[in-house]
Amino acid sequence: MAPAVQEPVKVKSILRALRLHPRVAYQGFFPGDDERERLVASIPPLVPFHQSYFAGLAIVDWDHRLPSKQLTLRLYLYYDEWTFAEGENAFDQRLEDIGARDRFPEFDVPDFGDLPADEVYEAEVTSSGDVAQCRLTSTWRREVAPNEGLAAVAVARGSSEFEKIAAAALDRPRHLGDLEAVSWTPPCESGHARWTLDVWYLLAFDGRVGSGRSLLVDLGERQVIRVRDFSVRAG
Numbered sequence: 001m002a003p004a005v006q007e008p009v010k011v012k013s014i015l016r017a018l019r020l021h022p023r024v025a026y027q028g029f030f031p032g033d034d035e036r037e038r039l040v041a042s043i044p045p046l047v048p049f050h051q052s053y054f055a056g057l058a059i060v061d062w063d064h065r066l067p068s069k070q071l072t073l074r075l076y077l078y079y080d081e082w083t084f085a086e087g088e089n090a091f092d093q094r095l096e097d098i099g100a101r102d103r104f105p106e107f108d109v110p111d112f113g114d115l116p117a118d119e120v121y122e123a124e125v126t127s128s129g130d131v132a133q134c135r136l137t138s139t140w141r142r143e144v145a146p147n148e149g150l151a152a153v154a155v156a157r158g159s160s161e162f163e164k165i166a167a168a169a170l171d172r173p174r175h176l177g178d179l180e181a182v183s184w185t186p187p188c189e190s191g192h193a194r195w196t197l198d199v200w201y202l203l204a205f206d207g208r209v210g211s212g213r214s215l216l217v218d219l220g221e222r223q224v225i226r227v228r229d230f231s232v233r234a235g
Helices: 022-026 033-042 081-101 146-157 160-167
Strands: 015-020 055-061 071-078 119-125 180-185 196-205 209-218 223-233
Touching: 015 022, 015 033, 022 081, 055 081, 071 081, 146 160, 146 180, 146 196, 146 209, 146 223, 160 196, 160 209, 160 223, 196 223
Parallel strands: 015 055
Antiparallel strands: 055 071, 071 119, 180 196, 196 209, 209 223
């Protein structure tokens, strides 16, 4: 489904609270309201894909190390009260699972990955509350409708950007295939105002790792807004 045109949303406005994995809290990260407020304020605005956000969960998650070396901020965003209730219930159940296994600090416990949500983002976060670029991790990001994929490939193929790429790769093996629309890219990753489709053009593949050029296509404006490198591992 093509994304609707949406305005950027300050994540702070839809969060009920910032939550910490128990082992993040044990280590003294973000102990007070000021520290948590700074972290939430550092989350960049996000543009909804399908419809307006109803609510969100923000969780600083554990990296399975003591002491922790790299914390992760997980953002679970919801379009309505029913999906939000499902996310809240899943969070509560996961918290119970952690508590049941959190008897000895040297033993591993679950984290808060893979909770249900309409949109899911992750970002690295420093101990001082600085949030890095958010990355969309929702599994549906690779669900591209055939008509939208074909439209994005047509835009990419007719662009001056692709003309330059193809001209520089005249010896490219034919078995590497054609342009392919592979995933949706949110504005927080592309720097563009709207969601775009990521169209790949594979240039090399050694049986394990492939690499090439990616053209980000704005279907609304029918133009390529950015070209970047990509690499992908088979399997």
